[in-house]
Amino acid sequence: MELERTVPAYFVRxxxxxxDLPILEDxxxxxxxxxxxxxxxxxxxxxRKAGVGKGDRVGFYADNCRRWIQTDLAIxxxxxxxxxxxxxxxxxxxxxxxxxxEVGIVIAHAARHAERLEAIRDEVPTMGEIFCLDPADAxxxxxxxxxxxxxxxxxxxxxxxxxxxxxxxxxxxxxxTTGRPKGVMLSQSNFGHQVANGPGVFDxxxxxxxKFLSVLPPWHxxxxxxxxxxxxxxxxxxxxxxxxxxEDLAKYEPTFVPSVPRIWETVYDxxxxxxATGPAIRRWMFKGAYFFASIRTRCWDRxxxxxxxxxxxxxxxxxxxxxxxAGALAGAALAYLPDALGRAVVFSKMRKLVGGRxxxxxxxxxxxxxxxxxxxxxxxxxxLVGYGLTETSPVVCVRREARNxxxxxxxxxxxxxxxxxxxxxxxxxxxxxxxxxxxxxPQVMQGYYKDEELTRKVIDGDGWFDTGDLGFLxxxxxxxxxxxxxxxxxxxxxxxxxPSSVEEDIVGSPMISQAIVVGQDRKVLAALLVPDxxxxxxxxxxxxxxxxxxxxxxxxxxxxxxxxSGRKGFERITRxxxxxxxxxxxxxxxTQTLKPRRHVIVEHYADKIEEAYQ
Numbered sequence: 001m002e003l004e005r006t007v008p009a010y011f012v013r014x015x016x017x018x019x020d021l022p023i024l025e026d027x028x029x030x031x032x033x034x035x036x037x038x039x040x041x042x043x044x045x046x047x048r049k050a051g052v053g054k055g056d057r058v059g060f061y062a063d064n065c066r067r068w069i070q071t072d073l074a075i076x077x078x079x080x081x082x083x084x085x086x087x088x089x090x091x092x093x094x095x096x097x098x099x100x101x102e103v104g105i106v107i108a109h110a111a112r113h114a115e116r117l118e119a120i121r122d123e124v125p126t127m128g129e130i131f132c133l134d135p136a137d138a139x140x141x142x143x144x145x146x147x148x149x150x151x152x153x154x155x156x157x158x159x160x161x162x163x164x165x166x167x168x169x170x171x172x173x174x175x176x177t178t179g180r181p182k183g184v185m186l187s188q189s190n191f192g193h194q195v196a197n198g199p200g201v202f203d204x205x206x207x208x209x210x211k212f213l214s215v216l217p218p219w220h221x222x223x224x225x226x227x228x229x230x231x232x233x234x235x236x237x238x239x240x241x242x243x244x245x246x247e248d249l250a251k252y253e254p255t256f257v258p259s260v261p262r263i264w265e266t267v268y269d270x271x272x273x274x275x276a277t278g279p280a281i282r283r284w285m286f287k288g289a290y291f292f293a294s295i296r297t298r299c300w301d302r303x304x305x306x307x308x309x310x311x312x313x314x315x316x317x318x319x320x321x322x323x324x325x326a327g328a329l330a331g332a333a334l335a336y337l338p339d340a341l342g343r344a345v346v347f348s349k350m351r352k353l354v355g356g357r358x359x360x361x362x363x364x365x366x367x368x369x370x371x372x373x374x375x376x377x378x379x380x381x382x383x384l385v386g387y388g389l390t391e392t393s394p395v396v397c398v399r400r401e402a403r404n405x406x407x408x409x410x411x412x413x414x415x416x417x418x419x420x421x422x423x424x425x426x427x428x429x430x431x432x433x434x435x436x437x438x439x440x441x442p443q444v445m446q447g448y449y450k451d452e453e454l455t456r457k458v459i460d461g462d463g464w465f466d467t468g469d470l471g472f473l474x475x476x477x478x479x480x481x482x483x484x485x486x487x488x489x490x491x492x493x494x495x496x497x498x499p500s501s502v503e504e505d506i507v508g509s510p511m512i513s514q515a516i517v518v519g520q521d522r523k524v525l526a527a528l529l530v531p532d533x534x535x536x537x538x539x540x541x542x543x544x545x546x547x548x549x550x551x552x553x554x555x556x557x558x559x560x561x562x563x564x565s566g567r568k569g570f571e572r573i574t575r576x577x578x579x580x581x582x583x584x585x586x587x588x589x590x591t592q593t594l595k596p597r598r599h600v601i602v603e604h605y606a607d608k609i610e611e612a613y614q
Contacts, residue, residue: 005192005442006162007076007169007228008095011037013158024066027240031066033231034267037071037156043074043143044159045150050129052105054079055172059098059106059127060219065085066240067133067143069217069227074146075160076188082170083183084219085114086592088585092149095120097173100124101449107143109434110134115162127220161179165189171449172221174390183449186221188394191228193442198229201398202256202360203279210235211357213254215263216246217592219392222364226258231494246270246353261366261372262594264383265507268372271350273534274512289342293378294333301406302328308407310432311475318384327596347379355515360384360401364394364459365593367481367500371508373406386408389467391458393443397479408478409471416441417466420473423485425519431475436485470498482535487598489519497525499598502571505563510535511556514583517573518599518609526612527560527606547578577612580603 003009007242008023012034019034052058058080062068063507075082077242085103087092087109094117098106105128108114114130118139120218121127131146134140169188173181204210212230214237216223230237235256240248263365275286300306303325313321363378364386364491384401387409388394396418397410412418419428420435427434431517440483447455458466470482483498490496506515506527531546533539536555538546546552555574589601 005165005193006188007165009059010195010232018234021195033292039070039430039468040073040331041156042150043146044077044155046146049149052080057081057101057103059103060084062109064218081168086217091116093121098124104128111137119221184390185446194195194225199233211254211255212237214239221390221588246261253357255359257361260593262367289346292335292339296339299328299332306405331450366595369504391445409481434472437469437471438464440464527573544580547580575612577608
C-alpha cells in the first residue's frame with residue numbers, strides 16, 4: 001500500500017523504523033524521533049484546546065530551534081495552517097501579512113517578539129492569544145503550557161489519520177524580490193512529493209551516519225523541506241546559527257549543509273584572505289596544489305562527461321569525444337602524484353574546517369557564482385546546486401553526486417516536468433535556446449492566497465507554472481539558469497541584458513564584494529559596487545571611506561570594465577558608483593535568503609545611480 005503523501009504520514013513511518021534514534025541536536029543535547037513526535041502530538045492537542053481547528057491560520061513568528069519543528073508539526077496535526085516568518089521581519093510588515101492571512105492564535109519565539117506583536121494587535125483584528133516558544137519572561141502562555149494542556153491526548157499516529165494530502169499545510173509569504181509579497185499556498189501533497197523523492201535524490205541510505213547542519217531560517221521553504229527529508233530519513237539534524245556556523249561545521253562534522261550561495265562566498269573570501277595574508281611559502285603551496293587539483297577535476301569531469309554541452313555528440317563527434325575522454329583520463333593520471341600530495345598537505349586542512357565528512361553543500365535560494373562553484377569543486381568541497389521556488393515546494397532540479405555538472409542547476413527530480421518557452425509566443429524551445437522556464441507536477445503550489453487573478457496568470461489551464469526565470473535545457477537534461485525574466489534590463493537601443501550574469505563576472509574580482517547592475521531605459525549599463533577592504537589591501541579601513549576615495553573609485557571602475565570587457569558591447573559596464581556600506585537586510589535591500597531586492601535597491605540608491613550616469 002502506497003504511503004499517503006502527507007508530512008505526518010512520513011513521520012509515522014519513520015517513527016516505526018527508527019523512533020529511538022537521536023534525531024535533533026543542538027547545544028542543549030539531543031532528542032529522539034519518538035520524543036519529537038510525542039511532544040508535537042501533545043502540543044497539537046494543546047492547540048486544539050486553545051481553539052485551533054481545521055484550516056485555521058496560525059501565525060508563526062520564530063527562528064530556528066528544536067521547538068520550531070515541534071510546533072510546526074503540531075500545527076499540522078491540529079489541522080491548522082501555519083503562516084511563518086522569522087523574527088528579523090519588521091513588526092509593521094508582520095501586521096500586513098497577518099492581516100491578509102487573517103491569523104488567529106500566534107506563536108512567538110520569545111517575550112520581546114510577543115511584545116512586538118502586541119504592539120500591532122489593533123492592526124490585525126483577527127489575532128488571538130500569543131504563545132511563546134521560550135518560557136523565559138513570557139508575558140502569557142508558552143509552548144510548555146500547550147504541552148501540559150495536551151498531555152495524555154491522542155498520539156501522533158492517531159492525529160495523523162485526519163490529515164489529507166489535499167489539506168492546506170502552510171501559507172508562505174514570498175520575500176518579494178521583484179514586487180509585493182504573495183501568500184503561497186502549499187498543501188500536504190506538495191511537501192509529500194518532496195519528502196517522497198528527496199532521499200533518493202540525495203542518496204540518504206546511510207541512516208545512522210547522515211548529519212545535516214541547519215543554518216537557514218526554518219520558515220524558508222528550502223530549509224523547511226530539507227528538514228522534513230532529513231528527519232524522516234533517519235538523519236540527524238543539528239541546529240546552528242550564522243554566528244557559530246564555521247565553528248559548528250568543524251565540531252559536528254555534517255555530511256549535508258542546506259545553504260545559500262552567500263554562505264560559500266563568505267567561506268571563499270575567508271580562504272582567500274588567509275592565503276593572501278599568510279607567509280609566502282603558504283601562498284606558493286596553495287597555488288601549486290590548486291594548479292594540479294584543477295587539472296584533476298577538469299580531467300575527471302571530462303572523462304565522466306560531466307561538462308556543459310548543449311547536444312550529445314553523435315557520429316564522428318562521438319568518436320572524438322571518446323578519444324578526448326581517454327586523453328582526460330591520461331591527464332588525470334599524470335597529475336595524480338603531485339595532486340595527491342597537495343590534497344594531503346593543503347586541502348585536507350581545509351576539509352577539516354568543514355568537518356571532513358561533507359558529502360554535499362546543498363545550495364539553493366540563488367545562483368552560485370561560477371568562480372566559487374569551480375573553487376569549491378577543485379578543493380573537494382562538493383556543492384550540489386539546486387533550483388526551485390517557494391511556489392514549487394521548492395525543489396525542481398538539483399545536481400547529484402553522480403551528475404554534478406558545473407554551469408548548470410541540475411536535472412529534474414522525479415515526477416517533475418520542465419519546458420523552456422519563447423516569452424512572446426509561448427513556443428516550446430529546443431536544447432540550448434534561452435527562454436522562460438515552465439514546470440508542472442505535484443510540487444506546484446495550490447495558488448496565491450486570496451488572489452485568484454494572479455494565480456491564473458502564473459498557472460495555466462494545463463497546470464504549467466510560469467517561474468519567471470530564464471534558462472535553457474541541454475539535450476542531456478541539464479538546466480542552465482540565465483536570470484529573471486522580470487529583471488531583464490531593456491536599454492534605450494532595445495537590447496536585453498540579464499543583470500545577474502553580468503554581476504557574476506564583476507564579483508569574481510576580490511576587490512568587489514557586491515555588485516548591482518542597473519540601466520533600465522538608459523543608453524548603457526552602470527554598476528553599484530561595494531568595495532572589499534581585504535581584496536583592495538586596505539584591511540581595517542571602512543567601506544564608507546573607501547567608497548569616498550577618488551583613487552579607489554577609478555580602480556574599481558577600471559576593474560568592472562575589465563571584468564566585462566569580453567561581453568557584447570551593450571553588456572559592458574561603463575559607469576560605476578560606489579556604495580558606502582554593504583547591502584544587507586536592515587533596509588530591506590536583501591531578501592531573507594540574501595538575494596537583492598532590485599526594485600528596492602534602485603529606489604533606495606536613486607541618487608547614486610544618477611551620480612554614476614553623470
